[in-house]
Amino acid sequence: MKLEDYELGGTHLRSSDFEKGKVLTTAWQPNLAYAWDNGVAIGRYLAELKEGRIVARVCHSCNRIMIPPRMFCELCFKPTDEWRYVKDTGTVNTFSVAHVNWDASRRGPKEPPLIPAVIEIDGASPGMGILHMLGGVSPNGITVGMRVEAVWKKPGERTGAITDILYFKPIRAAAAKSPRAAGKAKAGRKPAATRARSKR
Amino acid sequence: MSISEKITKTTTPTYWEGEIPVNYIYTFGLAGEAFFRAIKDKGTFLATRCEECEVTFVPPKAYCDRCFEKLEKYVDVGTTGYVETYTVTFRNMDGSAKKLPRILAMVRIDGTDGGIIHYLQGIPFDEVAIGMPVQAILKPKAERVGGIEDIVGFGPPKR
Amino acid sequence: MGMRKVAIVGAGITKFVRRAQETGKELSWQASKMALDSCGLTLDDVEAVTLGTAPDAFDGVHMKGEYLADGAGAFRKPYMRHYVGGGTGVFSPIHGWFHVASGLADIVLVVAEEKMSSCHPHPQGAFLTIFDHTTEQPLKPTLIWIFALEMNRYMSTYGITKADIARVSVKNKGNALDHPSAQVAEKITVEDVLNSETLCWPVNRLDISPASDGAAAVVLASERVARRLTDKPVWIDGVGFSIDTAYWATRDLSYPRYVETAARMAYDMAGIKEPHKEIHVAEPYDPFDYKELHHMEGLMLCPRGEAARLTAEGYTARDGNLPICPSGGALGVGNPIAATGLMKIIEIFLQLRGEAGKRQVPGRPRCGLAQAWGDLMQMGTVVVMRI
Numbered sequence: 001m002k003l004e005d006y007e008l009g010g011t012h013l014r015s016s017d018f019e020k021g022k023v024l025t026t027a028w029q030p031n032l033a034y035a036w037d038n039g040v041a042i043g044r045y046l047a048e049l050k051e052g053r054i055v056a057r058v059c060h061s062c063n064r065i066m067i068p069p070r071m072f073c074e075l076c077f078k079p080t081d082e083w084r085y086v087k088d089t090g091t092v093n094t095f096s097v098a099h100v101n102w103d104a105s106r107r108g109p110k111e112p113p114l115i116p117a118v119i120e121i122d123g124a125s126p127g128m129g130i131l132h133m134l135g136g137v138s139p140n141g142i143t144v145g146m147r148v149e150a151v152w153k154k155p156g157e158r159t160g161a162i163t164d165i166l167y168f169k170p171i172r173a174a175a176a177k178s179p180r181a182a183g184k185a186k187a188g189r190k191p192a193a194t195r196a197r198s199k200r
Numbered sequence: 201m202s203i204s205e206k207i208t209k210t211t212t213p214t215y216w217e218g219e220i221p222v223n224y225i226y227t228f229g230l231a232g233e234a235f236f237r238a239i240k241d242k243g244t245f246l247a248t249r250c251e252e253c254e255v256t257f258v259p260p261k262a263y264c265d266r267c268f269e270k271l272e273k274y275v276d277v278g279t280t281g282y283v284e285t286y287t288v289t290f291r292n293m294d295g296s297a298k299k300l301p302r303i304l305a306m307v308r309i310d311g312t313d314g315g316i317i318h319y320l321q322g323i324p325f326d327e328v329a330i331g332m333p334v335q336a337i338l339k340p341k342a343e344r345v346g347g348i349e350d351i352v353g354f355g356p357p358k359r
Numbered sequence: 360m361g362m363r364k365v366a367i368v369g370a371g372i373t374k375f376v377r378r379a380q381e382t383g384k385e386l387s388w389q390a391s392k393m394a395l396d397s398c399g400l401t402l403d404d405v406e407a408v409t410l411g412t413a414p415d416a417f418d419g420v421h422m423k424g425e426y427l428a429d430g431a432g433a434f435r436k437p438y439m440r441h442y443v444g445g446g447t448g449v450f451s452p453i454h455g456w457f458h459v460a461s462g463l464a465d466i467v468l469v470v471a472e473e474k475m476s477s478c479h480p481h482p483q484g485a486f487l488t489i490f491d492h493t494t495e496q497p498l499k500p501t502l503i504w505i506f507a508l509e510m511n512r513y514m515s516t517y518g519i520t521k522a523d524i525a526r527v528s529v530k531n532k533g534n535a536l537d538h539p540s541a542q543v544a545e546k547i548t549v550e551d552v553l554n555s556e557t558l559c560w561p562v563n564r565l566d567i568s569p570a571s572d573g574a575a576a577v578v579l580a581s582e583r584v585a586r587r588l589t590d591k592p593v594w595i596d597g598v599g600f601s602i603d604t605a606y607w608a609t610r611d612l613s614y615p616r617y618v619e620t621a622a623r624m625a626y627d628m629a630g631i632k633e634p635h636k637e638i639h640v641a642e643p644y645d646p647f648d649y650k651e652l653h654h655m656e657g658l659m660l661c662p663r664g665e666a667a668r669l670t671a672e673g674y675t676a677r678d679g680n681l682p683i684c685p686s687g688g689a690l691g692v693g694n695p696i697a698a699t700g701l702m703k704i705i706e707i708f709l710q711l712r713g714e715a716g717k718r719q720v721p722g723r724p725r726c727g728l729a730q731a732w733g734d735l736m737q738m739g740t741v742v743v744m745r746i
Contacts, residue, residue: 009389096507229382
C-alpha cells in the first residue's frame with residue numbers, strides 16, 4: 001500500500017469558517033472547579049512557607065533529603081522518617097524566558113517576560129529542585145549554575161502558598177558562598193566554557 | 201510497611217482550590233452538519249440508511265457502525281415519532297427543586313432506528329405514556345441557528 | 360517467552376489539520392476504514408479493538424474512549440482505551456500486541472485519535488493541571504515552560520546552540536513535504552527558525568509542532584493470519600515502556616532515562632545489541648526539535664550530546680546513514696498527540712515494506728523503530744519492527 005494511493009480524510013477548516021458561520025458549531029463552557037486536599041506533607045510545606053521556612057522530608061533508607069516533602073519515599077517505598085529544614089538559597093539548574101501566558105496568549109509589550117526556573121535548594125539532596133520564578137535580574141544576566149536566594153512576601157501577607165516566595169534573585173558575588181559549590185563541580189557540572197553558551 | 205509505621209499525627213487538614221479554565225467549540229462533523237443544516241433551513245430531520253445492515257440512523261452517521269461502509273445518501277424522515285421511553289425530572293442540575301417537573305424523553309423517529317433525546321412540551325406528566333405519538337416543535341425559522349436548541353421539544357402531533 | 364509473533368498488516372491515516380470539520384468519531388472511522396481496506400479485511404474479521412487517545416480535556420469529551428468506540432469499529436467487540444500522555448500513540452500498537460501475542464485474538468484493530476481544536480482558548484490550557492496543583496500551578500505555568508527548561512538544561516550540559524537544534528525543525532518540515540497527511544510541511548532555513556517568535560526562550564515558534572486534529576489506525580495479526588493476508592508482514596519484534604518520577608524538577612533534565620529503560624526493554628526482546636548499527640530507520644517523537652536529539656540519545660542511537668553534531672553532518676537526513684523522522688515527524692506532519700505516535704509506526708511499516716514513495720529511505724531498511732514520550736515528560740514508549 002502507499003498513502004498516496006488513498007483519498008485521505010480530514011477536512012481542513014479555517015478559524016474564519018467558524019466566525020462566518022460557514023460551518024455549524026456548538027459551544028460549551030464547563031465549570032471545572034476543584035478543591036484538592038493538600039495532604040500531610042504538602043500541608044506542612046505550605047504552613048512552613050507561611051512562616052518563611054522551607055521544609056523537606058528525609059528518608060533514612062536512601063538518605064535523600066526530599067523537596068517538595070513527601071510522606072513516603074517513592075524509591076524505597078516506605079514511609080519517610082523525619083522533617084528537615086533546608087535553606088532558602090539554591091542554584092539555577094535551568095531557566096526559561098517566557099513571553100506567553102498559560103493559555104498561549106502573548107504577554108503585552110509592557111508586561112516583562114516571566115522567568116521560570118528549576119532551582120536546586122541548598123540543604124536538600126543534590127538534584128532536588130523545585131519550579132519557581134527568577135526576579136530582580138535581567139534575562140540576559142542569568143546563567144545555569146547561578147546562585148540565588150528567595151525573596152519572600154512580608155510575613156503579614158503570606159497565605160501558606162508557594163507564592164509566599166515571590167521569586168528567587170541572584171546572590172551578590174560577595175555573599176555567594178555556596179556550601180555545595182565544590183561538591184557540585186565534582187558532580188559533573190558542565191565546564192565554564194559551555195556555561196557561557198547558556199546566556200541568551 | 202509494618203503497622204507501627206502508620207502515620208498517626210497529621211497537620212491541620214488544608215486544601216488548595218483551582219480550576220481548569222477552558223471552553224470548547226465543537227463542530228458537528230460531516231453527518232451532523234447535514235442534520236442540523238436541514239433543521240435550520242428546512243425544519244426537518246435527515247437520516248442515513250445502510251441497506252446492507254437495514255439500519256436507518258437518526259441523527260445520521262457518515263458511516264455504518266456495524267459494517268463500516270460509508271453512508272452518503274441523506275433521506276428526509278420528517279419530524280414525527282413516538283415516545284420510546286421517558287423520565288420526569290424534578291430537580292435542577294444543582295439539586296434545587298424545579299418549579300414545574302419536566303419530562304425528558306427518547307423519541308424514536310418514525311420509520312427509523314434512531315432517536316432524539318429531548319423534552320416533551322404540552323403533555324402533562326401524568327398523561328405521558330410509552331408509545332405515545334409526538335412531533336418535534338421547532339423554533340420559528342428566523343430564530344433557528346443550527347443546533348439542538350432549534351428544537352423546543354416534542355409535543356402532540358399536528359393534525 | 361511464550362509469546363506469539365505479531366505483525367502489522369494494514370494501515371490508515373487521515374490528513375493532519377489544525378481544525379477538522381469531522382468529529383472525532385468520523386476521523387477515527389476514516390483512518391480505521393482505510394486500515395481495513397488496505398489489507399482486504401472487513402469489520403467482521405476484527406476480533407478486538409484498542410484505542411489510544413490523549414486527555415479528554417482536548418476533545419472536550421469526557422470518557423472519550425466510549426465516545427469514539429463506534430468510529431473505531433468497536434461495537435460488540437472486546438475494546439479498551441489506553442492513555443499514557445504523549446507516549447500514547449506508540450503504546451497503541453503495544454496494547455494491540457498484548458492481545459495478539461497472548462493468543463487472545465488473531466486480528467486486532469488499533470486506532471489513535473485526537474481532536475485538539477475543540478479546546479479554547481488554546482489546547483495548552485488543558486495542560487494546566489498536569490502541574491502539581493499546589494506547588495506549581497499557582498505560578499501559572501504554561502506547558503512550554505517545561506520544555507524550555509529541559510531544552511536549556513540540555514543545551515547547557517552539552518554546549519549545544521539553538522542553531523544546532525533548529526536543524527531538526529528544518530529537516531523534518533522539509534521531509535514532510537512528501538507526506539500526504541502533512542499539516543505544516545515547508546522548506547525553511549535555520550535562520551527562519553531562529554527569527555521566528557520567541558515564545559519561551561530558548562523555544563521559538565518554529566521549534567514547536569502545531570496543535571492538530573487527526574487519526575491513524577493499524578491492523579495487527581498473528582503470524583498464521585498475517586502470512587495469509589500479505590507477503591510483506593512487518594513484525595513487532597520488541598516493545599518497551601517505562602515511566603519516571605513526576606517530581607520532574609528533581610530529574611536529570613539533560614537525559615531522558617525513561618526512554619533508555621523503555622528502549623532497553625524493547626531491544627532485549629528484539630535481540631538488539633548495538634542499536635546504532637542494527638536499526639536502519641527511526642521515528643523518535645519530535646514535538647519539539649530538541650526532543651528528537653534528546654530521544655536519539657535516550658534510544659542509544661548515538662552517544663550522549665552527539666545527536667546535534669550528527670544532524671548537522673546529515674547523518675539523520677533521509678539519505679543519511681541513520682534516517683531519523685523521514686515522515687516529517689510531529690514538526691512537519693503535525694501533532695494530534697496519539698495519532699502522531701501511530702503515524703510514526705505507520706511510517707516505519709511503510710519504510711520497511713519499501714512503500715514510502717517519495718519518502719522512501721535508500722538501502723532497503725530491514726529494522727526500524729518508533730518511539731513516543733509523554734505524561735509529565737516522564738513516559739517512554741518504544742516499538743522495534745522488522746520485515
